[in-house]
Amino acid sequence: MEEGLVQGTVTELNGPRINQVICQERASQIRMVCVHTHHLKGDPVADETPWSKDQVETDLILPNGGTPAGTSSPASSSSLLNRLQLDDDIDGETRDLFVTVDDPKKHVCTMETYITYRITTKSTRVEFDLPEYSVRRRYQDFDWLRSKLEESQPTHLIPPLPEKFVVKGVVDRFSEEFVETRRKALDKFLKRITDHPVLSFNEHFNVFLTAKDLNAYRKQGIALLTRVGESVKHVTGGYKLRSRPLEFAAVGEYLDTFALKLGTIDRIAQRIIKEEIEYLVELREYGPVYSTWSALEGELAEPLEGVSACIGSCSTALEELTDDMTEDFLPVLREYILYSDSMKSVLKKRDQVQAEYEAKLEAVALRKEDRPKVPADVEKCQDRMECFNADLKADMERWQNSKRQDFRQLLMGLADKNIQYYEKCLMAWESIIPLLQEKQEAK
């Protein structure tokens, strides 16, 4: 369905738009071919498509470079984010571009202290001269990339970056947990771009992944930035749209609700974590009291010690649960809360484009008597709007899909973690029952 939409717009297109759409078309072809070759491995039919060569290479490379994620952080391999990533793979999208963020390093200079992350890229795409790149980037650079993407791909939904400062400055920006949480979020950000049929071909993205010296490139790009900025600004502000397409009208309202609900879930989750941590504090005191007691007793010493050990195991299990919640559950919620902002800003841009078109159309209608034919610039404007609509629609659909999947994984993960917690406690308690009972019978 997505492909159909894209092709529909291609025919009407000309000018600078064509590149993008071709990219998108190419991406979808790649996807189709992937499915194809997966089903008919080694089938000569695959050679008929122009992209099959790339594809065969991709297939060959997959086993080696298939999962480049998190080599430096073994703990992350079991994390929820990575699992989400794996599930995406299963969906039948085969990649020819792999990006991972790892190995955070702290840099202390005279002026400032900051963290850089290693970004490793492996690709078979022709846009990349080398099969593998490794660069170091800091948060600022990610920020630059995101604003570049917003500028150069205004019709697309750009994934959100993690907040610059999380939780009102209470958090130590250089603490291990903070850096790790941010690393995961940045990794997710790049993976979302990598997965995107259009954004992943963006030249700024390419530069971000490959340039030895990003700063030089950034300076060079300043002139361009100011120009684009102006072109966006001149659009009318308070214009009331005549007929916003139904799907976009509903999205706005939906996003408000969505963000509110997620905010509530986020706060509930935080409150639960807080309660659990307090519960943990009490448990940590509770267990040892049984040990103290057991020191007083003869025959009861062993059972009491058993209970103490049992409460100890439960405390450990609880700590794991709260850690998992903090590390895996909250960040996903946060990402989607931020996503709703990205979505809102792209919707606003779309409305502006529509407003521009409607304004022009109105102007033409006033002079209708003079010129019976709709002028070319109005037509261009209409094209622009329609392209925008098509791009955004496709992105929204992508987003909806990944949202559903992510939430399913997220909530199932939540349930799993809780089940595991209870299973650990259950095991601990069940193991002491025979200890208590045997003593009883032996007596």
Place this chain on the structure above:
Amino acid sequence: MQDRKIAAEVAKSVAVALYTYPSDPMTENNFWLKKIEISVSEAEKRTGRNAVNMQETYTAYLIETRSVEHADGQSVLTDSLWRRYSEFELLRNYLLVCYPHIVVPPLPEKRAEFVWHKLSADNMDPDFVERRRIGLENFLLRVASHPILCRDKIFYLFLTQEGNWKETVNETGFQLKADSRLKALNATFRVKNPDKRFTDLKHYSDELQSVISHLLRVRARVADRLYGVYKVHGNYGRVFSFWLFPMRGNCCESIQDIEASLTVELKILTEEDFWHPSEIGENNGIEWSAIEKEMGDGLQSAGHHMDVYASSIDDILEDEEHYADQLKEYLFYAEALRAVCRKHELMQYDLEMAAQDLASKKQQCEELATGTVRTFSLKGMTTKLFGQETPEQREARIKVLEEQISEGEQQLKSKNLEGREFVKNAWADIERFKEQKNHDLKEALISYAVMQISMCKKGIQVWTNAKECFSKM
């Protein structure tokens, strides 16, 4: 509330326990040798006038006794009478005085202590009254199953004679035998040769009391926190339940409710707080809701499981209170244990005082007989100052002293005998108590572990159900 009543009803019907008494040939002629079932079957709130004619409200408990005479185990209701807590206290004080060598079973607490804050500490609270009813019944059963206490006449009358019981107790004059606190305190510091076994036991009961009270305090806090963890999950239930619907009317309020409950105190969710999908009209069929529908349906049913999860904690913690009560009994037992130690100290003190008295008399006698003054004394001074007594006077005094000495020796002998007897009896009962304690506490720990296991199983069940719902999203 309805549930509580039903629970109490069930408890009543099962709380009847059967105790048979040891058919010791020594007590063959005892009127009290029959099998009897004892139960405290009911509690009732009453209003009456107290000693100074003031209006007061109290709770009375119905004690029922059934004698089991037939081989087929059929029981006949022999007596049922009402007693209030103060009468139980009187009974226990009486036993305490009359059986100093016995670890007398404790009464349940007068006021609720160490409870997690969601439970009321009010003396008239139905939950508290119910737990106390069980505690009082347990007390009677403990006394009835005690090999010595069960034969006490006052105890028998407590169970069978409603009127005049108090007067009968007071006629025994047990109050006179009660040792003054001051004397007891004196003894604690003065005993020269304490029995190591008893000092150890005293030490143990102090430690036991402190460790159990610490344990109970922490447990109450643990329960509070656990309650919090479960109840906050109930808020997931609410968010999930109305996932499908746009933010209008009730929905906004519900969100605000949740937010409020998260920031301030924990709010216990009530039925009215829930969002009922049936109340929403058909006109909310916005396209995006339809897109969310697949997700929403899963969430909605998962929300239900979260509600179940949140409310399951009430039962769990109520069950746990029973465990706390079991521990509490031993907290109070520690005090009873200490009472025996104190009695022993008092006895030892008496013995030592008598021995000291005797020794000084003997010395005096010797001094008089030999005419030497070994130690400086007032008597020595007076003799020096006022000259020697006549031999007759001295003879008379020696005679008096010798009489006193032999009397004192007799007394000391009997006190020694009494003390040995006390130690023997007390130690026998302490051994019995230890065995009972080990058995009871092991049982309590097992039942606690079983409770935890069932909580874990419930948790696994609920989360498995929720996961099933999530997987359908």
